[in-house]
Amino acid sequence: SQQGEEDPQALSIQEGENATMNCSYKTSINNLQWYRQNSGRGLVHLILIRSNEREKHSGRLRVTLDTSKKSSSLLITASRAADTASYFCATDAISSGSARQLTFGSGTQLTVLP
Amino acid sequence: EAQVTQNPRYLITVTGKKLTVTCSQNMNHEYMSWYRQDPGLGLRQIYYSMNVEVTDKGDVPEGYKVSRKEKRNFPLILESPSPNQTSLYFCASSLLGWNRLAYNEQFFGPGTRLTVL
Numbered sequence: 316s317q318q319g320e321e322d323p324q325a326l327s328i329q330e331g332e333n334a335t336m337n338c339s340y341k342t343s344i345n346n347l348q349w350y351r352q353n354s355g356r357g358l359v360h361l362i363l364i365r366s367n368e369r370e371k372h373s374g375r376l377r378v379t380l381d382t383s384k385k386s387s388s389l390l391i392t393a394s395r396a397a398d399t400a401s402y403f404c405a406t407d408a409i410s411s412g413s414a415r416q417l418t419f420g421s422g423t424q425l426t427v428l429p
Numbered sequence: 430e431a432q433v434t435q436n437p438r439y440l441i442t443v444t445g446k447k448l449t450v451t452c453s454q455n456m457n458h459e460y461m462s463w464y465r466q467d468p469g470l471g472l473r474q475i476y477y478s479m480n481v482e483v484t485d486k487g488d489v490p491e492g493y494k495v496s497r498k499e500k501r502n503f504p505l506i507l508e509s510p511s512p513n514q515t516s517l518y519f520c521a522s523s524l525l526g527w528n529r530l531a532y533n534e535q536f537f538g539p540g541t542r543l544t545v546l
Binding site for chain 1: 433462464469470471472473474477487488517519521526532533534535536537538539540542
């Protein structure tokens, strides 16, 4: 079952604009991570935010986490054509028993037009 | 260089012919995992391993086997591949959190594109 769901599924913007992607999840989490994937290649870790954190920055990336709404957002400022990729959120949640499972959403395809 | 390697990168095979996709990491990570990625479905976890000789099913384990005899290697075995296993496969590894429950940054391999005819 998919824990994290990204929104929108696809986003197209002009270079220099900001891009915002959202992730919603269903159950309590320990942390939430964002990944980037260039077409057909492996995922690359962008940022991890823990459940007791509300906001985190890394370069042009800003991630927020609202545990009361079970949602997170990824903001990319001053986007560049090279930011064109798919972006995934990943959450770890308690599955059956005490095991924790890392679950990825289906992703947001971001296209930045030059 | 810290990395996760997968082999082969591309494979075309026929229904029923057993195959193994290898995965190796050089970062001394405890946690390793296999995912498959299909259009519109995102990444779905097949199997994962918390340490040597410790493996567990993910969301879509049917038709797959894994083993973890050494910390660095986590091969994915398809005993009798079928066309519905045509997909892009990723291996990933990471350190575990201090309580061995939280997942940290995952390092992904480059992917194996498998086609089963």
